[in-house]
Amino acid sequence: MGPVRVVIARCSVDYHGALEAHLPLATRLLMVKADGSVLVHSDGGSYKPLNWMAPPCAMATTEPDEVEAEQGVQQVWQVSHAKRDDTLRVKIHEVLSDTSHDLGIDPGLVKDGVEAQLQALLAEHIGTLGDGYTLLRREYPTAIGPVDILCRDAGGATVAVEIKRRGDIDGVEQLTRYLELLNRDPHLAPVEGVFAAQLIKPQARVLAGDRGIRCVTLDYEALRGLDDAEARLF
Known part of the structure; x- marks a missing residue:
């Protein structure tokens, strides 16, 4: 580098x-x-x-x-x-x-504990986003930072997911930048966006809707429950 x-x-x-x-x-x-x-x-x-x-x-x-x-x-x-x-x-x-x-090696954006766990749980239970969803990769690398989750929907379309604990306008803007970049790749395009958070502010919902991004409210405890239930033998 x-x-x-x-x-x-x-x-x-x-x-x-x-x-x-x-x-x-x-x-x-x-x-x-x-x-x-x-x-x-x-x-x-x-x-x-x-x-x-x-x-x-x-x-x-x-x-x-x-x-x-x-x-x-x-x-x-x-x-x-x-x-x-x-x-x-x-x-x-x-x-x-x-x-x-020379900027040296950047440690990257470090998510807080809840966001990191939400990402891991959602990747494990990607069907939470809809029937037929399949995981491609967590932390998909791009020139402007990693996309939290890259997956495909039931129709085979590529979907980029940005995960936040509290979803605000900055998070929607961040996902918008990822989508603009990903849609330049003919192997991925067209790429749709999902903004997922425990709580999504009204202004963020409006902005996401204006940009064709779907909002999904995540239930952290429910996702943990899915994980715990599947870990049990009986």
Whole structure:
């Protein structure tokens, strides 16, 4: 794992692949992370990048062609996905800042005891979400963190589950980010979302509904009871 590179530059960006997107010339924050992902941020939009390329991908820095050079482009970042034809082309006109930092190994988000147990119990009894559900994996890794549970419903559709003790808007936003990333993978898409918690706040339910995410209220004691009952011989 290498260092994280943080660049502030005047640039334009073009994404080619399943979606076509263009960002006109403006000053933006560019991040090249140690895992190979490349993210393009503006000053607005909070944590969400305007565009990005998730690993596995490779980035090459090239000279601009004649037309680009005449337009004032100094260098070009060409980011290509290893498994798809998706490309992210960043045309840099001026670099205002370019720094690299070694962040070391991150311990990751540590869930509290109840959330960790809820995840384990729900994975063991995935049918709680509905008849025909099957578990694919707990802690499914992504470029922005692990998805609590990845499973399939009775129809074979992929479902990402985010588990909280108390479900609020931040949890829905977190699941939304996972879904946006997972739906870029043709082997998983389309991916649906389930927001599961012991208590889900009304605002979180409204936001989840607006984004097509299903809310499920988890009964911790009932899940523990299922586990204890199955552990008994008679």
